[in-house]
């Protein structure tokens with residue numbers, strides 16, 4: 391039993407467990423309570439989805455059918471030794487390690503979701519280039535006002551679960567620090583092949599940002615993040631109708647059919663003025679659209695919106711006239727300008743989550759789309775550089791949420807289908 395100070399320190403340990411990582415964090419989680427058993431995966435992997443990015447049918451949903459991403463997330467950036475292509479033994483080891491994870495944990499938020507993706511630099515190790523069916527440029531700056539570091543590690547492993555102890559136990563096993571994972575023996579580890587070059591952690595879900603806001607750089611000392619908010623900025627994002635389907639972002643042809651591309655940025659947040667100088671209506675206007683604010687479409691964190699952010703074709707077309715009329719434009723309204731196919735289908739599947747890495751409020755922003763160029767187009771639309779000629783709008787002021795977010799890193803990756811997830815060659 392815990393009480394008083396013990397209780398406070400126990401909660402502190404748990405809150406930071408995935409951010410800190412390692413054996414001590416894992417045992418802190420396991421000591422918390424008698425841990426519930428974690429559902430295991432199938433012996434026969436053929437029953438698993440062919441797409442590594444097929445997560446939507448395996449996560450919780452809210453009352454409106456919006457997917458709720460797993461609460462705990464980890465990104466492991468991985469490098470291979472040397473400059474040449476990996477060999478068959480390395481490929482076997484990677485596949486064996488991932489297959490053990492598949493068997494150890496049910497593919498779900500209650501168990502573990504995972505996917506591994508590869509960078510342009512990884513594919514550069516091979517003589518053959520990537521086929522034309524894959525659009526995977528090197529990462530680059532996507533606005534005139536950012537100077538990010540570029541993630542050019544070979545691979546990116548993404549782990550996600552509603553249980554912190556699952557993410558940590560999977561990581562410990564993959565690093566070779568534990569011989570088993572959920573009762574399954576690891577025949578090989580990821581670190582037999584890769585070096586872990588970087589480790590980034592995060593979380594998403596109602597209550598989690600508020601619980602972590604105290605003393606965090608980027609968050610005002612009044613601790614204004616609402617308890618019900620899944621994100622630091624105080625609203626829900628990722629409504630079903632404003633997200634691409636997994637089908638839509640999946641490559642339909644070429645050797646990597648069944649895969650997708652993943653852009654991952656990391657953005658630092660500075661929310662002093664967001665909360666300190668802006669009213670609730672102004673925040674709604676800058677995140678959604680001024681019409682949302684005027685018509686009172688957003689209540690609280692936005693649950694009343696249901697399964698759709700309420701961004702209409704009219705709002706998309708009226709960005710400039712909104713800027714003239716209201717003196718500001720909305721983030722979602724601006725980004726949506728490039729986020730629709732001609733028939734109205736949404737182009738990108740955003741799976742972002744929050745972070746306290748480096749003791750500052752930040753955001754890890756994975757986005758899935760068929761082509762990286764699509765993401766670049768959407769980001770350009772979000773930049774709103776074309777609006778900065780208007781009197782009230784500056785590049786970063788009254789221009790959506792650009793005043794409060796600062797891009798630190800960008801990386802581009804290909805998520806192959808599951809059958810090719812272990813050190814794929816550019817062409818089969």
Ligand code: HEM
Pocket residue numbers: 621623625626627628629632657659677678699701721722723725726727729730736738740753755768769772791795
């Ligand atoms: C702190 C950072 C961010 C927050 C809090 C945030 C929040 C939101 C919210 C609340 C919406 C409206 C609801 C929805 O459709 O999900 C939205 C839409 C959107 N955001 Fe963000 N966002 C952030 C950063 C970004 C970044 C970096 C991008 C990169 C391009 C982006 C792209 C989009 C897109 C494409 C939409 C959907 C617009 C549409 O097609 O309807 N967001 N965002």
